[in-house]
Amino acid sequence: MLKATLDQLKEGFPAISKNIGQYLAEGGAFCLEAHGHKSGVALEILGDYPKTVELYWSNVVDTQVTRAWNDSQEATEYGAVAIAIVILSKLTSYSIIERSFKGTGFDYWLGDGEYDENLLPFQQRKAKLEVSGIWKEAETNTVDSRVNLKRRQIDSHGEDNFPAIIIVVEFGTPKAKMIDQ
Numbered sequence: 001m002l003k004a005t006l007d008q009l010k011e012g013f014p015a016i017s018k019n020i021g022q023y024l025a026e027g028g029a030f031c032l033e034a035h036g037h038k039s040g041v042a043l044e045i046l047g048d049y050p051k052t053v054e055l056y057w058s059n060v061v062d063t064q065v066t067r068a069w070n071d072s073q074e075a076t077e078y079g080a081v082a083i084a085i086v087i088l089s090k091l092t093s094y095s096i097i098e099r100s101f102k103g104t105g106f107d108y109w110l111g112d113g114e115y116d117e118n119l120l121p122f123q124q125r126k127a128k129l130e131v132s133g134i135w136k137e138a139e140t141n142t143v144d145s146r147v148n149l150k151r152r153q154i155d156s157h158g159e160d161n162f163p164a165i166i167i168v169v170e171f172g173t174p175k176a177k178m179i180d181q
Helices: 006-011 018-034 063-068 072-091 143-156
Strands: 002-005 041-047 051-056 094-099 108-112 127-134 164-170 175-180
Touching (some): 072 094, 072 164, 143 175
Parallel strands (some): 041 175
Antiparallel strands (some): 094 108
């Protein structure tokens, strides 16, 4: 089984500073532990990248962390980004190279492999990443329905020819669906 760790985020990525990586890793660990999952949990990945990943983290989720992440909607958003970045780095050659901005219909620009400091970010853009999280799947809020919503979102902003990857993370099971758009 493939192994991944949220601790990888603490080292940073081209568009994720070490401090933001620590924040995301803590949010991901909180969301998983809030649902009773422990480090080493099997994360089922569905969609175009089917795999089961053993997901690890070293963050201690104590009462202070729980109080800090008390807003489950915000925790879900950032926790999903944490898991998405880690599984993306394990299952593709893409790297997060630039944060997108509101109104574009996606969250991050992806580049191939290592970031080249001698090139401008727009010269390295190869694909887009859209991430969404679900605290606990319900009949009215499923991973598949969220993927479809994100497909429409990307299509409505599709004035470029860049491919996209959509990752929806659900913490109750836990599972993720990762599709090419």
